[in-house]
Amino acid sequence: MPENKYTINLNQEQKEAVLHGKGPLLIVAGAGTGKTTAITHRLANLIQSGLAQSQEILAVTFTDKAAGEMEERVDRLLPFGYLDLWVSTFHSFCERILKEHGLDIGLPTNFKLLDQTGSWVLVRQNLDKFNLNYYRPLGNPGKFIHALIDHFGRCKDEAIFPEDYLQYADDIKRNFDDGVFGSRAGDREDKITQKEAEIEQQRISELADAYHTYQRLLLENNALDFGDLINYCLKLFKERPTILDKYRSQFKYILVDEFQDTNWAQYELIKTLAGPANNLTASADDDQSVFRFIGASFNNVLQFKKDFPQSKEIVLKENYRSTQNILNLAYNFIQLNNPNRLEYQLNQDKELAVEAKEKGVELSSFKKIDKKLKASDQSAGLIEHLHFATLEQEAEGVAKKIAEIINNDKEANFSDFAVLVRANDSATAFFKEFERQRIPYEFLASKGLYSQPVILDIISYFRMLDNYHESPALNRLLGLPFLNVPAEVAAKINQHSKKRAQSTYETLQELSLVKGVSKESAQKIGFLVDLIKNHSKLIREKTVGDIFLAFLNDSGYLKYIVKQENDRDIGLVTQFYKKIKSFEENSPEPTLTNFMQAMDMELESGEAGSLEADIEKGPDAVKIMTIHSAKGLEFKYVFIVNLVDKRFPTIERKEPIEIPDKLIKEIVPSGDIHLQEERRLFYVAMTRAKRGLFFTSADDYGGTRKKKLSRFLGEINFKKPEAGAGGEVSLKPVEKGAEGKKSYNIPPYFSYSQFAAFDKCPLQYKFAHILRVPCIGTAVFSFGKTIHRTLRQFLENYLADQRKNQKELFRAAPDEKDHKKNDFSEPEQLKRIMAVYEANWIDEWYENKKQKQAYCKLGKEILKDFLERFLKEQPKIKFLDGRPSLELDFSLKIGENTIKGKIDRVDELPDGGIEVIDYKTGRGKEKLAKEDKEQLMIYQLAGEQIFKETPECLSYYYLENSEKKSFQSSEEERGRFKQEVLNKIEKIKNSDFKATPGWQCQFCDFKNICEFRKL
Incomplete structure (x- = not known):
């Protein structure tokens, strides 16, 4: 394949990866070698060169963030828009497949997805249904339940179904009955006595039965866990070959990023889907495989070569991150993991050549790989080991070193520094020292949402509403930052x-009896008491989400944090609101009381609440995080701290319940697996550094004995520690005006709703699309969403029945044709559309029962009129890749910018051409305004790129009076409009988002928190 714009500025190995044609490809990508660049350019090149359309490529990675970044990069590379780009995580890919085809293996397609905490709660609530003896919890069942769920999760990593476990348990019992005794599960060598064998057989049977019970509970509750997504998708593909063939035909090319992090089941899924063409690209670095604790199979990288001996290997060696001395140190260190490394095994493994020959592949010409990285920056980096007497002095020393570098390196910012810890609890000493020394920092923990002050305030208010006698909660509320009742x-x-033996709330009811309360404090407390009384009335009739928004708005809390420009707290509030909305979607009665019961269950399980963090969008601050969290990131200066025995490397913690050896499918490498994993983690930490790498340790961490240095320091030849100095930090003051204009994190994609918000008021845009401030919904929004969902689902069902009917009629004998014909009569279809309407009704944001009933009645009238017109006119809905063009998600490229949206419907016109239709639930306008036409013109431009033809007719379908308003745009108008869009995007990118108050304020979702409003 010839070179093109996607290979410009790439090195030779990257070019080869981008231009590789058909067949399996293994990209061995060392740290900082531009692996993501190679993959995204390869994906874009496949599309641009015509080898595949966007929907014919599947790209999978491991986090939503990584998938989002990959899609953004491809967006920037492609010169045109696209319809459907399958870039996702393994789990979201499988969820999408099961939502569409789950019924084919007996799964409900409207399943809810449980995380580990959700699974814990399910087991806790049904503990009596587990027949436990060996594993019966004697005390608090929390840890025991976690052990069981972890065990079931590991089974799913290996694609071990409950029936497999039950069969194994039966085999064990049969052997025992026959007098054959083996060894304990997980121990190949330890032979056991008859009595021990009997206990072991009972233990295995109990686990198998528990696994079966857990899986049955999931299905009874219409739920799946994350492991189920992979396993049921694999089951679907293996048991339903027609569906497998459909997706094999669709996905001409498959790309897997971070392949070393796949587990056995995920790799099996990809292998199944990739065959028989095997146009599979896997990008991996076995030296960065550090997620074995969550099921990642280190061996998959080597297994890839065994499964695909004809694969091409491309090694990316040119490092664009670190200096050569840092790379040399890391490479020499990781050699200690030989022979269990890809480089060693591919170069030495004779068995591999034999296996390949058996498959008809000759490996005699196989080029040995070399993973020693070469730095593009030939300068020498700083590498130091600093040793201290105590942990406190170690933290002081790190702070002092950062200050020293900041004062000497004029280009360095605080965000150029990272302090990497092996575990979250090791971070405390460092951020406390940074607070004391006034060094800005950000602790990027993955857990801890529920302990954040702003979230504790909200939870305390919920507790108070749920139970007036929750005095600790009310005491916290007295200290709310915007009330600030004196201590x-x-x-x-x-x-x-x-003194009166009563609750705090009862005392507030008789506040006049408390001496020494000022008038100002009494007013503040009175405001809080009135708020609690008013919101208590909402508990029975409103959802927990309604009460959440009522508290934030009525109390003034949201207005307070917005005015403070506290982006972090706004982000935390938004994260907690997502949690609440998820609860509402999965709960039949989403009341505040039920939410608090679920919260208490979570807290009992040890759940602290997941935290979302985007390091690139954070403030200029030193980043403190675990090494696992730092994977994929880079920093100018890196500190790897607490390098002492038993802290790093850690002591191995075996799984509380191990999978029996005979059920394990992964090939486990020899040697000390835990130590090898810790070495890889240390390698990851070292290769985050660009210019400076600092190892720190101390003698005293609070124990009775002096700590030994980490063995890893010895392995990199830092055996004699250099004495580090602590002390106070002296930072040069930041020059006035150095901070400059505040920058905002503009969304990577634009949309018509963004343009409309910015036109109305730039501050509204900021609230909605940058800060993403939670806002109160409206009845109009709920109703509109209900109608759109109903129309899409009804039309999909109708068209599927129509096609099925045509196939059956074609196959049927002449005398059977009347019998085979489906009922497409208006009365029957009316029943069906009303059933879909009822199933899709969104019961939110209606002011009262009367309003809800009025909207419900209006919806039935709208749908009846729609159906009557649809059956009469019989419009021909356009199909694309075998699917009707209903609610088409699109990505439109204008200049270097991407605009995303959704087209409600595309019809084929009788005389050729296509019509783009957008539903509106209101009544039609006499004349379409300029802004109305602009929305449809965006859809028209998207249609040009998707269908390769310009939609001839652009229509609004006003459902309330069943009226269509259509227009056509000229090429000249579209050209002018494109320029207007580019100008608008430029204004957004350069805006300071100042308010433009006016008549529109009365309709703004954020009027309650905006100090500039005009009402």
């Missing part, structure tokens, strides 16, 4: 409560 007043209130 001495709160102390007097508590003293009075204790």
Whole structure:
């Protein structure tokens, strides 16, 4: 394949990866070698060269963030828009497949997805259904339940179904009955006595039965866990060959990023889907395989070569991140994991050549691989080991070193520094020292949402509404930052409560009896009491989400954090709101009381709440994080701390319940597996550094004995520590004006709704699309969404029945044709559309029962009129890749910018050409305004790129009076409009988002928190 614009500025190995044609490809990509560049350019090249359309390529990775970044990069590379780009995580890919085809293997397609905490709660609520003896919890069942769920999860990593486990348990029992005794599960050598064998057989049977019970509970509750997504998708493909063939035909090319992090089941899924063409690209670095604790199979990288001996290997060696001395140190260190490394095994493994020959592939010409990285930057980096007497001095020393570098390196920012810890609890000493020394920092923990102050405030308010006698919760509320009742007043209130043996709330009801409360404090407390009384009335009739938004708005809390420009707290509030909305979607009664019961269950399980963090969007601050979290990131200066024995490397913690050896499908490497994993983790930490790498340690971490240095320091030849100095930090002051204009994180994609918001008020745009402030919904929004969902689902069902009917009529004998014909009469279809309407009704944001009933009635009238017109006119809905063009997601490219949206419907016109239709639930306008036409012109431009033809007719379908308003645009108008869009995007990118108050304020979702509003 010839070179093109996607290979410009790439090195030779990257070019080869991008231009590789058909057949399996293994990209061995070392740290910092531009692996993501190679993969995204390969994906874009496959599309641009015509080898595949966007929907014919599947690209999978491991996190939503990585998938989003890959899609953004491909967006920037492609000169045109596209319809459907399958870039996703393994789990989201499988969820999408099962939502469409789950019924084919007996799964409901409307299943809810449980995370580990959700699974824990399910087991906890049904503990009596587990027949446990060996594993019966004697005390708090929390840890025991986690052990069981972890075990079931590991089974699913290996694609071990409950029936496999039950069969194994039966085999064990049969052997025992026959007098054959083996060894304990997980121990190949340890032979056991008859009595031990009996206990072991009972233990295995109990586990198999528990696994079966757990899986049955999931299905009874219309739920799947994350392991199920992979396994059921694999089951679907293996048991339903027609469906497998459909997706094999669709996905001409498959790309897997971070292949070393796949587990056995994920790799089996990809192998199954890739055959028989095997146009499979796997990008991997076995030296960065550090997720074995969550099921990743280190051996998959080597297994790839065994499964595809004809594969091409491309090794990316040119490093664009680190200096050569840092790379040399890391490479020499990781050699200690030989022979269990890809480089060693591919170069030495004679068995591999024998296996390949058996498959008809000659490996005699196989070129040996070399993973030693070469730096593009030939300068020498800083590498130091700093040793201290105590942990406190170690933290001081790190702070001092950062200050020293900041003062000497004029180009360095605080965000150029990372402090990497082996575990989250090791971070405390460092961020406390940074606070003391006033060094800006950001602790990027993956857990801890529920312990964030702003979230604790909200949870405390919920507790207070749920139970007036929750005095600790009410005491926290007295200290809300925007109320700020003095501590001495709160102390007097508590003293009075204790004296009278009553709750704090009861004392607030008789506040006049408490001496020493000022008038100002009494007013603040009165406001809080009234708020609690008013919101208590909502508990029975409103959802927890309604109460959440009522508290934020009525209390002034949301207005307070917005005014403070506290982006972090706004982000935390948004994350918690997502949690609440997820609860509402999965709960038949989403009340505040039920939510608090679920929260208490989560807290009992040890769940602290997931935290979302985007390091690139954070403030200029030193980043403190675990090494696992740092994977894929890079920093100018890296500190790897607490390098002492038993902290890094850690002591191996075996799985509480191990999978029996005979059920394990993964080939486990020899040697100390845990130590090898810890070495890879240390290698990952070292290769994050660009210019400076600092190892730190101390003698005293609070124990009775002096700590030994980490063995890893010895392995990199830092046996004699250099004494590090602690002390106070002296930072040069930041020059006035150095901060410059505040920058905003503009969304990577644009949409018509974004343009409309910006036109109305730039501050509204900021609230909605940058800060993503939660806002109260409306009845119009819920109703509109209900109608759109109903029309899409009804039309999909109708068209599927129509096609099925045509096939059956074609196959049927003449005398059977009347019998085979489906009922497409208006009365029957009316029943069906009303059933779909009922199933899709969104019961949210209606002011009262009367309003809800009125909308419900209006919806039935709209659907009846729609159906009557649809059956009369019989419009021909356009099909694309075998699917009707209903609610088509699109990505439109204008200049270097991507606009995303959804087209409700595309019809084929009788005389040729296509019509783009957008549903509106209101009544038709006499004349379409300019902004109305602009929305449809975006859809028209998207249609040009998707269908390779310009939609001739652009229509709004006003459903309330069943009226269509259509227009056509000229090429000149479209050209002018494109320029207007580019100008608008430029304005958004350069805006300071100042408010433009006016008449529109009365309709703004954020009027309650905006200080500039005009009402």
